[in-house]
Amino acid sequence: xxxxxxxxxxxxxxxxxxxxxxxxxxxxxxxxxxxxxxxxxxxxxxxxxxxxxxxxxxxxxxxxxxxxxxxxxxxxxxxxxxxxxxxxxxxxxxxxxxxxxxxxxxxxxxxxxxxxxxxxxxxxxxxxxxxxxxxxxxxxxxxxxxxxxxxxxxxxxxxxxxxxxxxxxxxxxxxxxxxxxxxxxxxxxxxxxxxxxxxxxxxxxxxxxxxxxxxxxxxxxxxxxxxxxxxxxxxxxxxxxxxxxxxxxxxxxxxxxxxxxxxxxxxxxxxxxxxxxxxxxxxxxxxxxxxxxxxxxxxxxxxxxxxxxxxxxxxxxxxxxxxxxxxxxxxxxxxxxxxxxxxxxxxxxxxxxxxxxxxxxxxxxxxxxxxxxxxxxxxxxxxxxxxxxxxxxxxxxxxxxxxxxxxxxxxxxxxxxxxxxxxxxxxxxxxxxxxxxxxxx
Amino acid sequence: xxxxxxxxxxxxxxxxxxxxxxxxxxxxxxxxxxxxxxxxxxxxxxxxxxxxxxxxxxxxxxxxxxxxxxxxxxxxxxxxxxxxxxxxxxxxxxxxxxxxxxxxxxxxxxxxxxxxxxxxxxxxxxxxxxxxxxxxxxxxxxxxxxxxxxxxxxxxxxxxxxxxxxxxxxxxxxxxxxxxxxxxxxxxxxxxxxxxxxxxxxxxxxxxxxxxxxxxxxxxxxxxx
Numbered sequence: 194x195x196x197x198x199x200x201x202x203x204x205x206x207x208x209x210x211x212x213x214x215x216x217x218x219x220x221x222x223x224x225x226x227x228x229x230x231x232x233x234x235x236x237x238x239x240x241x242x243x244x245x246x247x248x249x250x251x252x253x254x255x256x257x258x259x260x261x262x263x264x265x266x267x268x269x270x271x272x273x274x275x276x277x278x279x280x281x282x283x284x285x286x287x288x289x290x291x292x293x294x295x296x297x298x299x300x301x302x303x304x305x306x307x308x309x310x311x312x313x314x315x316x317x318x319x320x321x322x323x324x325x326x327x328x329x330x331x332x333x334x335x336x337x338x339x340x341x342x343x344x345x346x347x348x349x350x351x352x353x354x355x356x357x358x359x360x361x362x363x364x365x366x367x368x369x370x371x372x373x374x375x376x377x378x379x380x381x382x383x384x385x386x387x388x389x390x391x392x393x394x395x396x397x398x399x400x401x402x403x404x405x406x407x408x409x410x411x412x413x414x415x416x417x418x419x420x421x422x423x424x425x426x427x428x429x430x431x432x433x434x435x436x437x438x439x440x441x442x443x444x445x446x447x448x449x450x451x452x453x454x455x456x457x458x459x460x461x462x463x464x465x466x467x468x469x470x471x472x473x474x475x476x477x478x479x480x481x482x483x484x485x486x487x488x489x490x491x492x493x494x495x496x497x498x499x500x501x502x503x504x505x506x507x508x509x510x511x512x513x514x515x516x517x518x519x520x521x522x523x524x525x526x527x528x529x530x531x532x533x534x535x536x537x538x539x540x541x542x543x544x545x546x547x548x549x550x551x552x553x554x555x556x557x558x559x560x561x562x563x564x565x566x567x568x569x570x571x572x573x574x575x576x577x578x579x580x581x582x583x584x585x586x587x588x589x590x591x592x593x594x595x596x597x598x599x600x601x602x603x604x605x606x607x608x609x610x611x612x613x614x615x616x617x618x619x620x621x622x623x624x625x626x627x628x629x630x631x632x633x634x
Numbered sequence: 635x636x637x638x639x640x641x642x643x644x645x646x647x648x649x650x651x652x653x654x655x656x657x658x659x660x661x662x663x664x665x666x667x668x669x670x671x672x673x674x675x676x677x678x679x680x681x682x683x684x685x686x687x688x689x690x691x692x693x694x695x696x697x698x699x700x701x702x703x704x705x706x707x708x709x710x711x712x713x714x715x716x717x718x719x720x721x722x723x724x725x726x727x728x729x730x731x732x733x734x735x736x737x738x739x740x741x742x743x744x745x746x747x748x749x750x751x752x753x754x755x756x757x758x759x760x761x762x763x764x765x766x767x768x769x770x771x772x773x774x775x776x777x778x779x780x781x782x783x784x785x786x787x788x789x790x791x792x793x794x795x796x797x798x799x800x801x802x803x804x805x806x807x808x809x810x811x812x813x814x815x816x817x818x819x820x821x822x823x824x825x826x827x828x829x830x831x832x833x834x835x836x837x838x839x840x841x842x843x844x845x846x847x848x849x850x851x852x853x854x855x856x857x858x859x
Contacts, residue, residue, distance in 0.1 A: 200746060207734050525730045528691060529791070530719020530747035532712050627691050631730070 205542035208515075219511045220551040223607050226501030227555020230603035233493035235562045235593035241486035243591045248482055250389060251475035253447055254295075255328065256454050258283075258440040258461065262433075263469045274421070276434040277469035279461070284440055286460055293453045296324050296443040301414055301435070303422055307361060307407055308373035314361045316354075316405035318374060320414030326385070328443050331403065336368045336383025343382075344410045349417075351379035355387040356404035372407065377417050379409055450476045498606075504551065505610035508544055512618035516540065523622050524630025533623035540619035541612065548611020552604045559603060562593045636702065638799040638830040639665040639688055644697030646683050646853075657683040659853040660697070665799060665832060670825040672841035673834045675850035682803075684850065685834050689722055689801045690714040702798050719747040723792025727804035729784040731776040737787050738763065738772040744795040755794075762790040766820065782813035789820060799830035806840060818843050 209216040251257065260278025284299045301320040306313050325331070326338045334355060343350050351372055358367050358381075371378040390402045421434045444453045454474045461470060516523070523536055531539075570589065574581050581589065646658040657680045665671055675681045686692040687699060690706055691714075698707050706717055723744070724730075731740045741759045763769050766786035776784055785805060792800050802821065806814035822843060825831050833844060841847045849856040 204734075211734055521730070522732055525732060526743070526747070527715070528689065528718060528724050528730075529744045530715055530717075530795075532715040532747070534712075535715075535747060628686055631691075631726070 201538060201542050202546070204539065205546050208519075209543055209546060212515075215511060216547060219507050219547050220554070222504035222507035223501070223548050223551025223611065224504075224555045224558060226497065226504035226610075227552050227603045227607045228558035229500045230494070230497035230606065231556065231559025231595065231599050232562045232566075232593070233497050234490065234599040235559070235595045236566070236591070237486070237489040237493040238596050239591040239593040240588060241482065241489055242594055245479065245482050245486070247390065248475050248478045250330065251473070251478075252328065252330070252443070253476050253479060254444050254450060255475055256442045256444065256450065256457055257473040257475070258287075258442070258457060259471050259473070260435055260438050261469055261471045263467050274432045274434055277467070278435040279437045279440060279470050280464075281436050283461060283464065284437060286464070287440065287442065287457060290460065291442075291453060291456050293444050293446075293449045294442045295445040296328055296441075298322050298325050298328055298441045299411055299437050300325065300439040300441065301411055302438045303418075305374050305407075307357070309361050309367075309370065312361055312363075314357060314405070316357050316407055318414070318418075319406050319408050320411035321408055322411060325408065325441075328441055329403075331388055332386045334384045334386045336381070338383060338385075339408060339410050344412050347410060347412045347416050349377065349379045349413060350382045350409065352383045352385060352408040353381055354385050354404055354406040354408075357407065358384045374407070375418075379407075447476065450474065497603075501606055501610055504607070505614040508547055508611055509614040509618060511547075512540060512544055512615055513621070515543070516618045516622040519622075520625065520630050520633040523625055524627050524633060527625075527627035528631060536623040537616075537619045540622050541615050544611045544615025544619070545608065548608050548615075551611070552607035555607060556600055556604050559600070560595065562595060566593055637664050637666050637700070638669065638702065639663075639832070640698075640700040641684075641688070642698040642700075644684075644687065644694040644699060646680075646687065646692070647695045657853055658687075658694070661850075661853070661855055663848065663855065665830060667830055668825070668828055670821070670831045670843075670845040671833065672844035672847045673832065673850060674836060674838070674841045674847055675856075676836065678852075679850040680853040681834050681836075681850050683853075685801060685803055685832075688799075688832060689724060690717045715747070719744055720795055721798045723795065723797035723800040725785070725788050725792050725800060725802040725805045727807040729776070729781070729788045729808070731784055731787055731791075733776055736773050736775060737768060737779070740776065740787055741791045741794050743791060748795060759790075759794055762793055763787075766790045780813075781809050782816060785809065785813075785817050786820070789817075789824075793824075793829070799832050800824070802831060802833040804835055805833065806835075806837075814840070 258279055262275075263277055281299070284297070287294065288297050298321060303318050305316065305318040307316050308314075319325075321339070322344060323339050323341055326333065331338075333352075336352070338352055339350065342348075353361070353367055353372070361367065361372065362370070367381045367384060369381065371380055385403075385406075385408075388403045420436050421432050423430055423432050442453070442457065444450045451474070454472060454477075458472050461472070526536065526539075570581075641661055641663040644658055644661050645656065648655045648657060661680070661684060663684075673681050673684060683692070687694055688701075690701070690709070693709070693714075694707060698705065700706070701717060701721060704717065704721075706714065709717065732743065735743070738759060741762055742755070745755050745759070760769070760772075763772060766789055768783060768786055768790070771779065771783065776787070779787065789800075789805075792802075805821070806817055809817060818840060821831055821833070825845075831844070833840075835841050
């Protein structure tokens with residue numbers, strides 16, 4: 194019996210090799226279908242995982258309130274000095290009224306140039322409190338972070354982000370040296386470890402980076418720089434008065450986050466005539482991202498399913514042609530004693546061989562998604578940099594993550610499709626009248 | 635003596651769009667073992683229909699057909715297939731070998747559909763190939779052989795399952811006269827060795843090679859010689 198099965202398979206392969214190009218093209222259809230299932234799911238997973246990571250890095254327990262510049266229609270007629278954003282009073286109110294808030298950080302940040310000897314580096318000056326490092330999950334590499342004492346005494350101390358430190362101090366050890374910001378000097382207390390950017394907040398889509406930060410006590414910032422920032426724009430001066438750029442609140446437990454967020458929004462609404470702040474709740478984003486991910490998987494799966502379907506139709510098409518072409522052979526085999534079942538098996542074996550070969554090569558092709566996608570992106574970067582620049586950063590930098598269950602799924606579907614689409618031609622072959630088939634030219 | 639085939643008052647009707655065509659109108663025939671019968675008649679006489687019925691490719695409308703001791707009149711499609719696989723050997727006018735198989739594999743096909751294949755089957759097929767004079771062509775494909783050689787392969791194939799009888803449908807129709815004579819000689823020789831042969835032909839010269847001739851006309855047997 195095993196020998197007979199072996200013969201059936203051998204015969205199937207032999208018949209397929211009779212038309213190598215035709216068989217190859219049919220296999221190609223299944224190959225593309227199978228590989229695309231793995232590819233699309235891997236790309237989708239890569240993108241959504243990256244988005245999720247960025248959101249998670251904001252902290253699921255956190256609520257972030259940020260100052261937003263109101264649109265110009267609203268600010269018109271307010272004069273040269275534009276005053277907006279969250280206030281120190283807001284901070285006090287939030288600090289004192291909401292019991293579920295475990296930590297609350299006031300933050301003031303601005304773009305500045307930092308100098309050391311003759312080197313100048315652009316970066317972000319961040320006035321903050323000692324808890325800042327903990328809440329935003331920054332870690333000290335060398336030296337120390339800002340302390341409560343620094344905050345109380347308004348010391349001219351600063352802590353550098355890793356990337357900025359290496360650019361400003363390529364040769365020297367930065368600790369103990371003084372960094373110049375405009376006319377003031379700040380002594381470097383420590384250097385932080387590098388940290389991946391987190392998701393954009395306060396309505397901005399761009400990821401938030403921590404590479405070019407210089408941290409100083411917020412009291413020092415208020416003291417030295419104040420709230421008003423002057424910018425020269427097309428010949429005229431413009432001044433903005435912002436007390437706080439951001440307040441980060443850490444809620445005691447995850448289950449209280451959404452409720453606390455509502456309280457925060459209500460509190461702020463009462464004291465702000467115009468919407469000059471935004472509230473970001475990473476937990477909400479996280480849940481949104483999960484929904485998006487599911488949609489993504491369904492969508493990608495649908496596209497892949499369509500391409501597999503096309504592959505299946507290809508198989509059916511070829512097998513129907515083969516059956517017609519081999520009508521005579523079917524007649525001979527029937528005359529020599531083949532049952533209908535034998536004929537079905539013979540043709541089904543051929544489609545199974547086609548779809549299995551397509552499935553296996555498709556899985557192998559699917560596993561190459563990482564390197565191949567990198568090559569494609571690199572090629573696009575070289576040929577059409579403008580188009581690439583328009584793509585969202587998350588798509589440009591996402592690395593595909595192969596979803597383990599997509600491999601058996603893709604393979605299973607491809608073989609199943611082969612069988613389903615092979616069954617009809619095989620049955621049609623078996624249903625032929627042997628006398629008619631023998632007469633077929 | 636048992637008969638290889640026994641046909642009793644068989645009729646066969648085909649339904650066409652125009653009405654019913656009566657291809658056979660009551661044919662009775664007995665083929666004893668070791669016989670060599672030529673069924674002759676003009677086209678439309680019903681000889682192909684009779685051949686199909688004897689070859690278990692079709693069932694009669696009425697009457698009875700016995701092959702050996704088996705009544706095949708009302709056999710199912712699968713049962714007919716089994717009988718074809720185990721008890722009937724076909725030789726066709728256009729050889730009908732399977733192009734993707736070698737000579738030896740072609741000879742083995744009927745055994746394959748019997749659902750068994752033992753090592754002595756292989757030896758038997760080699761003997762058959764030798765008998766028809768093709769032992770040096772075992773690995774060749776049908777397209778690499780001449781018409782006469784292909785028909786020899788077909789004859790070897792028809793004997794692979796040790797049939798009740800060999801059914802030869804115009805076995806020399808596609809061959810030149812010299813090769814045709816060789817093939818007919820082979821058939822006579824096989825008959826001498828005890829094989830039962832039923833041959834369908836429309837050429838009187840070829841029909842004369844048989845032990846007896848059955849003339850068909852308009853679906854009935856005219857005379858028996």
